[in-house]
Amino acid sequence: MNVSQNKSDLSQQTIWMLAVRDNRDRQAFAALFDHFAPRLKGFIMRSGTSLERAEEIVQDVMLTIWRKAATFDPHRAQVSGWIYQIARNRQIDILRKENRPLPEELKEEPGQEPDASQLLALQQEADKLKQALAKLSDEQREMIEKAYLGELTHQEISTQSGLPLGTIKSRIRLGLDRLRYELKDLQE
Secondary structure (H helix, E strand, O other): OOHHHHHHHOOHHHHHHHHHHHHOOHHHHHHHHHHHHHHHHHHHHOOOOOHHHHHHHHHHHHHHHHHOHHHOOOOOOOHHHHHHHHHHHHHHHHHHHOOOOOOHHHOOOOOOOOOHHHHHHHHHHHHHHHHHHHOOOHHHHHHHHHHHHOOOOHHHHHHHHOOOHHHHHHHHHHHHHHHHHHOHHHHO
16 A cells, blocks of 8 residues: 555554554554553443553553554554454453453454454444534533543542532533434434
8 A cells, every 4th residue: 555645545543553564663653552542441441341451451452553563454444443453352362361251242253353344334433423522512522531531430520620520410411412412323
């Protein structure tokens, strides 16, 4: 793939990944790490994994991305789908090693890999969510990101921001109502 001729068609994350893949670019990898590490940690913790274990998994996933960068093909998957698949597989490996039951959302049929259309659909949903979040007021977006991506309790957000608990809850409620409205076509 000639990156220079298609650069305008690629996401910033894909450009970083291609720089890592093709040039072992450490700055591009640092940008990928800064972008994906907090998202991966939240993704992993939502399945009940502890903070410490989630941080270990994220470190392992990012190391795997560096080591296996040569296998990334932007024609087969979006960089986010590729990275989240690595994280999911690593999380399953750890759960199996600990002989713990897999949460329902991690179970899949043996030998069944998600196809490109599933990864594309996931990426499209993520893009719609990103656009919907951008339509929120700064205050609502900040509270929702802290509560759902940062996984802070309402009380923790209140303590951290100095805002009253009622204000935090109102901003989150109004923001979620707006997100539901913006994303109603995904529910249908």
